[in-house]
Amino acid sequence: MRRFFYDPSVQDTEEQILITGPEAHHIRNVLRMQSGDSAELYDGKGAVVSGEIARISSKEVVFQVLSRTDESNSGVPLTLAQAVLKGKKMDLLIQKATELGVHTFLPVITRYCEKPGRAGQQLERWQRIMLEACKQCRRPIPMKICPPTELQELPLSEGGHNIMPWENEANTPFSALELDNGQPVLVLIGPEGGFHSSEVAYAEEVGFRTISLGPRILRAETAALAAVVLAQQAVGNFAAFPAR
Missing domain, CATH: 3.40.1280.10 (SPOUT methyltransferase, trefoil knot domain)
Structure with missing residues (x-):
């Protein structure tokens, strides 16, 4: 499964996550992913989201949230x-x-x-x-x-x-x-x-x-x-x- 980081300050609701910038470009133009494709999304703080592409435009990708888990405990630093x-x-x-x-x-x-x-x-x-x-x-x-x-x-x-x-x-x-x-x-x-x-x-x-x-x-x-x-x-x- 593909994995991407997202910025929760852009848009992160219970139902949807919005990805913009280089990650959105990579999803759309390099990987050529399409609506319905699945991915794992990380907010960089321990949240792991299983999602499915709901909509793709020229500058952004919207994922429908399927599930969330918390993996913020990374052990002894x-x-x-x-x-x-x-x-x-x-x-x-x-x-x-x-x-x-x-x-x-x-x-x-x-x-x-x-x-x-x-x-x-x-x-x-x-x-x-x-x-x-x-x-x-x-x-x-x-x-x-x-x-x-x-x-x-x-x-x-x-x-x-x-x-x-x-x-x-x-x-x-x-x-x-x-x-x-x-x-x-x-x-x-x-x-x-x-x-x-x-x-x-x-x-x-x-x-x-x-x-x-x-x-x-x-x-x-x-x-x-x-x-x-x-x-x-x-x-x-x-x-x-x-x-x-």
Whole structure:
């Protein structure tokens, strides 16, 4: 079934939902959907609507509401703070982080990271990738993507778990962490060139706990996805949800 996001402030009644803008263009001119076709609609806040096209015009699509469910409970918030990677690697990571249920994606500027591009254009691209991933994986609440920030300005998870996988950590495996208390988790991952020693010292000073992801040196994007999977499993975010 096709999936689309809609703006509830445009028109969202018990009976009908109005879609305009790029999504309406995509429905009408790209997918060439017609009256009577079904779709799943997301308001971006957890509402999941099963609908059927009632009317299509040149600028808008009206869906008849068939059913509504609330999926606003997305589990324990997990933030992935990732040092900026080269273009396609960052694109892939944003896509996979969305699929894996990351709550917030926070690009970080470090000494050895790729220099971020034009902030506005880059964020727009990442947003498009994220929204397409949401539709593909049936995620009703989009992942929040923040503008790139300096490591020293990175907001910590107050009262939560702040962890940093690091290739030189030999004493603390991920399994030693206790993340099952319902508190938010922040995972900090370095760039392809790794963290500078001063950055590691700073992170530890402000409250990050360095952990090991095993004996092998992982690429930055591999380390990020491995850490996200382990953290999501540990906090219970991979528990089964009712089938739609």
